[in-house]
Amino acid sequence: xxxxxPEHQNGDPSSSSSTARSPEFLIETxxxxxxxxxxxxxxxxxxxxxxDNAEYPSNGPSSSSTAQDLTLLTETEEPTSTCKxxxxxxxxxxxxxxxYHNDDSASLSTTQDPELPTQEQRRRxxxxxxxxxxxxxxxxxxxxxHMRKLKGEDAHFICEHEQVVGVADGVGGWAKLGIDAGEYxxxxxxxxxxxxxxxxxxxxxxxxxxxxxxxxxxxxxASTACIMALKGQYIHTVxxxxxxxxxxxxxxxxxxxxxxxxxFNTPYQLQNSGGETLNDAEVKSMGxxxxxxxxxxxxxxxxxxxxxxxxxxxxxxxxxxxxxERIASLIAxxxxxxxxxxxxxxxxxxxxxxAGKRRKGxxxxxxxxxxxxxxxxxx
Numbered sequence: 001x002x003x004x005x006p007e008h009q010n011g012d013p014s015s016s017s018s019t020a021r022s023p024e025f026l027i028e029t030x031x032x033x034x035x036x037x038x039x040x041x042x043x044x045x046x047x048x049x050x051x052d053n054a055e056y057p058s059n060g061p062s063s064s065s066t067a068q069d070l071t072l073l074t075e076t077e078e079p080t081s082t083c084k085x086x087x088x089x090x091x092x093x094x095x096x097x098x099x100y101h102n103d104d105s106a107s108l109s110t111t112q113d114p115e116l117p118t119q120e121q122r123r124r125x126x127x128x129x130x131x132x133x134x135x136x137x138x139x140x141x142x143x144x145x146h147m148r149k150l151k152g153e154d155a156h157f158i159c160e161h162e163q164v165v166g167v168a169d170g171v172g173g174w175a176k177l178g179i180d181a182g183e184y185x186x187x188x189x190x191x192x193x194x195x196x197x198x199x200x201x202x203x204x205x206x207x208x209x210x211x212x213x214x215x216x217x218x219x220x221x222a223s224t225a226c227i228m229a230l231k232g233q234y235i236h237t238v239x240x241x242x243x244x245x246x247x248x249x250x251x252x253x254x255x256x257x258x259x260x261x262x263x264f265n266t267p268y269q270l271q272n273s274g275g276e277t278l279n280d281a282e283v284k285s286m287g288x289x290x291x292x293x294x295x296x297x298x299x300x301x302x303x304x305x306x307x308x309x310x311x312x313x314x315x316x317x318x319x320x321x322x323x324x325e326r327i328a329s330l331i332a333x334x335x336x337x338x339x340x341x342x343x344x345x346x347x348x349x350x351x352x353x354x355a356g357k358r359r360k361g362x363x364x365x366x367x368x369x370x371x372x373x374x375x376x377x378x379x
Contacts, residue, residue: 140325153182184221222271
């Protein structure tokens with residue numbers, strides 16, 4: 001059963017298999033601002049809803065008194081207005097893990113191990129990266145709301161000229177209090193899009209965008225969130241909860257962001273009273289290359305598709321020369337089909353067993369997919 005506390009009721013955890021992560025592409029970097037001209041963003045805050053399985057009913061008694069007792073957070077960090085990176089001391093990252101370190105001290109051992117790159121080799125490699133032409137994304141999205149819900153509890157946006165995308169997944173457990181968490185997710189993404197457009201040219205910081213959106217969102221409810229910006233040859237991301245992203249290169253998953261959870265079906269989430277803070281978010285920067293495909297999605301995708309299935313669908317779309325939007329539809333449709341199968345092995349069914357629950361098949365849920373195709377920018 002889900003926890004009765006609405007602060008931690010949500011979709012079930014993504015249990016995608018982890019893949020080898022190359023430090024070359026996972027080092028923490030300073031923003032490399034691009035000179036992309038800023039035009040008006042095309043808002044795509046289409047929405048979908050959080051899964052309410054039989055064991056997680058969405059329609060419960062309305063509790064206006066409970067809603068009135070909820071207080072708004074007042075200690076929200078004020079985002080900066082200049083193009084500076086946020087303090088790395090205030091964010092939750094994996095930089096303490098050796099696989100995420102770019103430790104220059106490794107060069108001290110090159111005399112013992114000739115396979116390790118020298119400082120000169122690393123310098124030349126970095127220069128080669130900097131000389132490459134800037135990259136840009138071609139993005140498209142697709143969503144399928146839960147079949148029993150009208151408007152949905154997911155939301156997303158794409159600002160292609162600013163090279164920024166975002167997804168959010170409202171926490172369905174708030175329905176027991178008579179609150180539509182989709183309203184929170186939709187306002188959060190709308191505020192985030194506004195923050196992107198208000199950022200100095202070439203200086204979009206996903207962390208500051210989410211911090212600003214969180215501070216300005218007034219709706220009751222809670223949501224997971226993932227925002228990604230492409231600048232130069234790097235993507236910069238902030239993620240909280242079990243929405244997330246994966247990077248595909250050469251028909252293999254290069255990186256899959258880990259789901260942040262307090263327990264089974266209890267992801268980290270942002271809200272106006274309690275819940276996690278932006279300090280709990282995972283912040284990443286990693287290098288990308290022309291030809292990379294990035295999938296940013298809610299857990300309705302990652303609960304119903306293994307990484308290998310996502311790669312297969314992307315490969316099929318590329319063979320057919322499909323657009324990013326069409327590839328997103330392939331992924332969303334397959335996730336939806338798996339969600340209603342009663343016996344298929346899925347990441348969700350595996351997570352259920354690990355949590356001691358007897359459950360087979362997929363998980364009926366809202367499904368939001370944003371696909372980014374990385375290409376070289378025009379001169």
